[in-house]
Amino acid sequence: MIASTDTKRTTTGNETRQRRRELIAAGLFVFAFATVPIFRTELFPFSRAPMFSDAPVLYCEYTINDPECRELDARAFGLHRNYWGNPLGVGVGYQPVHSLDRFGHAASGFELIAHIQDRLADHPDLPYVEVTQTVIEPIDDLHIGPTEWMRWHIDNPRFREKAR
Amino acid sequence: MSWSERIDRLTERTLPHYGVLVLSCLLFCSVPLAGYFLLKWPGDLPHGPRSGTATILSFLPDQVLHDRRTQIACGVLFFAGALAWAAHRLLPWSAWLASLSFTGIIALYAENATQLTHVAHLTDMLLLLYALWYHTCRLDIAAALRERRFWSTPLYPRWVYSCSVFAVGYFYGVSGLMKWLTSGPGWANGVSMQIWVQVFPRDPDSFWARLVVSDRRVATVLQWAALIGETSGFVAIVSRGLRPWIGLLLIGFHIGQIELFGWGFHANMVILTLVFLPFYEWIPRWVARYKAPPIQKEAAATAVTAR
Numbered sequence: 472m473i474a475s476t477d478t479k480r481t482t483t484g485n486e487t488r489q490r491r492r493e494l495i496a497a498g499l500f501v502f503a504f505a506t507v508p509i510f511r512t513e514l515f516p517f518s519r520a521p522m523f524s525d526a527p528v529l530y531c532e533y534t535i536n537d538p539e540c541r542e543l544d545a546r547a548f549g550l551h552r553n554y555w556g557n558p559l560g561v562g563v564g565y566q567p568v569h570s571l572d573r574f575g576h577a578a579s580g581f582e583l584i585a586h587i588q589d590r591l592a593d594h595p596d597l598p599y600v601e602v603t604q605t606v607i608e609p610i611d612d613l614h615i616g617p618t619e620w621m622r623w624h625i626d627n628p629r630f631r632e633k634a635r
Numbered sequence: 636m637s638w639s640e641r642i643d644r645l646t647e648r649t650l651p652h653y654g655v656l657v658l659s660c661l662l663f664c665s666v667p668l669a670g671y672f673l674l675k676w677p678g679d680l681p682h683g684p685r686s687g688t689a690t691i692l693s694f695l696p697d698q699v700l701h702d703r704r705t706q707i708a709c710g711v712l713f714f715a716g717a718l719a720w721a722a723h724r725l726l727p728w729s730a731w732l733a734s735l736s737f738t739g740i741i742a743l744y745a746e747n748a749t750q751l752t753h754v755a756h757l758t759d760m761l762l763l764l765y766a767l768w769y770h771t772c773r774l775d776i777a778a779a780l781r782e783r784r785f786w787s788t789p790l791y792p793r794w795v796y797s798c799s800v801f802a803v804g805y806f807y808g809v810s811g812l813m814k815w816l817t818s819g820p821g822w823a824n825g826v827s828m829q830i831w832v833q834v835f836p837r838d839p840d841s842f843w844a845r846l847v848v849s850d851r852r853v854a855t856v857l858q859w860a861a862l863i864g865e866t867s868g869f870v871a872i873v874s875r876g877l878r879p880w881i882g883l884l885l886i887g888f889h890i891g892q893i894e895l896f897g898w899g900f901h902a903n904m905v906i907l908t909l910v911f912l913p914f915y916e917w918i919p920r921w922v923a924r925y926k927a928p929p930i931q932k933e934a935a936a937t938a939v940t941a942r
Contacts, residue, residue, distance in 0.1 A: 489771075490646040492771055493645075493646055493771045493772070493792055493794060494642065494645060494646065494794065496767050496770075496771045496794075497645060497767075497794040497795075497797070497798050500763075500764055500767060500798050500802075501798060501801055504760065504801070504802055504805060505801075505805060508809055511688075513689065513690075513751065514688065514689070514690060514691060515689065515690035515691065515738075515741060515742050515745050515756070515759075516690075516691070516738055516741070516742075516756055516759045516760055516763070517691075518753060518756050518806075518809075519809050519810075519813055520753055520756070520806055520807075520809055520810035520813065521810070521813045521817070522753055522810070523814070523827075523831065524810075524813040524814045524816075524817040524818060524822070525817060525818060525827070526817075526818040526821060526822045526824055526826075526827040527826075527827050527830055528824070528826045528827065528830075529830075530830055530834065546681070552834075553749070553750075554834075555750040555751075556831070556835075557750065557751050560683075560686045560749070561686070561751070562689050562690070562745060562751045563686055563689050563745050563746075563748045563749055563750060563751050564685065564686055564689050564693075564700065564701075564745065564746035564747050564748060565682035565683055565684070565685055565686055565747070565748070565749045566682070566683035566684050566685075566686055566749065567682065567683055567749040567750070568681050568682060568683050568749075569683055607830070607833070608826075609826055609851075612851065613849065613850050613851050613852070614829075614848070614849060614851070615826060615829045615830060615833065615848070
């Protein structure tokens with residue numbers, strides 16, 4: 472009789488311990504899943520899932536050409552698009568390569584010229600470049616499309632004839 | 636029902652059919668996801684300076700994080716672990732091996748990338764949760780497998796299902812909340828949707844892409860549906876009645892995303908189907924009907940119809 476009671480008590484104790492263990496596991500899972508995103512936007516596998524939480528109302532397209540009208544690599548001049556719907560450089564190991572282009576924002580002519588002249592230091596063979604900026608935004612109540620199209624002729628202050 | 640009764644209910648167990656179905660789907664979906672993140676190694680692409688802490692693996696030395704062989708090793712371990720887990724071998728270690736190495740594959744991708752994608756977050760979280768199930772119930776599962784009564788033994792605890800509902804609801808809820816906090820109700824302005832479709836189209840000539848780009852009212856309606864669907868993730872955690880409807884809305888949201896942008900949220904759709912639609916209730920009923928003798932089967936069918 473005593474043995475039987477002891478066995479029963481042991482089984483119940485095991486079950487209770489098992490249940491407690493399971494509930495602790497479930498609690499830890501929920502706690503981590505709920506709290507980590509409060510403190511960090513991204514810490515894979517935890518995430519605040521911030522994709523496309525911005526609401527851009529315009530964007531720009533840039534092209535850059537050399538004096539012979541050949542299209543140059545926009546990335547080499549920091550005019551490429553880094554936008555991917557997520558906050559830049561968050562939840563990833565590296566920041567993207569710097570670009571003047573900020574999605575949802577149109578760089579001013581002053582910003583653009585200063586940026587390109589700075590980048591032209593790496594291209595002493597180019598006497599000048601021509602940059603076009605197209606702004607795409609709402610054109611009426613239903614559509615979006617290009618509203619501004621600007622072209623800049625930007626001289627290279629560090630141009631060296633013999634570098635060509 | 637009191638809180639202690641609710642908590643007690645979490646440890647109630649049902650036959651493992653639903654749990655194994657979800658696990659099989661998770662493993663099935665995680666294989667192409669793992670393949671994608673292994674093949675799309677971003678470490679050789681141009682990048683800027685190092686960011687701060689990005690993943691739970693950020694504490695590892697850079698030599699380990701940026702060595703592609705580390706990710707390939709995770710890939711090999713994942714495929715071996717997933718096979719063993721699916722075959723119910725080496726439990727619970729195969730479960731941990733598969734889920735942790737899958738975490739490793741995605742985390743190492745992120746550690747070497749400049750852009751993040753969220754297509755594997757939910758799959759990874761649920762794999763970890765299911766590994767937790769196999770770990771905490773390992774003795775009962777092992778005994779049931781040894782005695783060949785796995786399918787007839789209640790082994791699937793309710794807390795695994797409840798945690799899945801929480802994870803899915805919270806993931807979408809937070810994503811919706813972020814949109815409210817970052818941009819407010821103006822997020823669903825239609826313009827941003829038109830811009831995204833123009834910039835990231837799967838096929839710019841598809842009917843839906845042309846429709847969205849040519850009519851802001853359509854874009855606005857779709858954006859509101861997305862915002863309401865995502866934010867309702869919080870509601871789905873607590874409301875059993877609304878959960879399937881929110882699930883359907885979110886599945887529709889992903890179908891739209893895939894059609895317009897081609898983003899690979901297919902695994903999330905499978906998870907939403909299994910967790911938010913009432914499969915947790917349907918599967919035991921189907922199993923009972925299938926297992927019942929013919930007369931009982933008829934009665935069960937009548938009972939189901941009567942409901």
